[in-house]
Amino acid sequence: MSDESQIEIPQSFIALFVEPGRTKPNASREHIAARYELCEDLANLLTQTAGTMQFSLGITERDVLERCQQGLLLEDSVVTPTEAQWVICRLAELMQWPMPAALTVTGPQA
Template sequence: MSEDNQIEIPQSFIALFIEPGRSKPAATRFFIAERYELCEDMANMLTQTAQEMLHGLGITEADVLQRCYLGLVAGDAVFSVAEAEWVVRRLAELSQWPQPLQLSAP
């Protein structure tokens, strides 16, 4: 991926890399773009799984989102806690579900 990549990264994702009291991200645009693509892909991949969980398990949308979050942060997670929360919030958006009020890790 080149530095002049034209991918548009949402401010909500860039904010994950801005430390409190700072105005610029603490990571390169290249790194943020790579992480964004991974997180966006995961949110899109989870949409069908989330629908299947909702209907197959007979649980609420909030429960589905919480279970997805727990899966994203389990064990040797690929995603940071902040990235996992972003993925789940994006999943809710893609599924046209209400945003989760709070996500909690074990």
């Protein structure tokens, strides 16, 4: 059994690849798994940055999440805008912070 077949991809991430009105993703499982691994790794890497940012700048959790999202949305980002939103949602989850409604993941991958 390959490593790829053992990766459990959350439905919230698969939903990024399902167009409105459709039920199946618009990308292969291999592509979705690769993108998921990248986004999950990115969210985990951002936990230390987010904690440091909140402590050193004295800003709210929401401000930290917004700043991280702005960084992920830069022109040369390795993630799409919807993947960036997912990463921020996952970061909030990992930090055990509430997710502001304005930052929730919506819609299919752009």
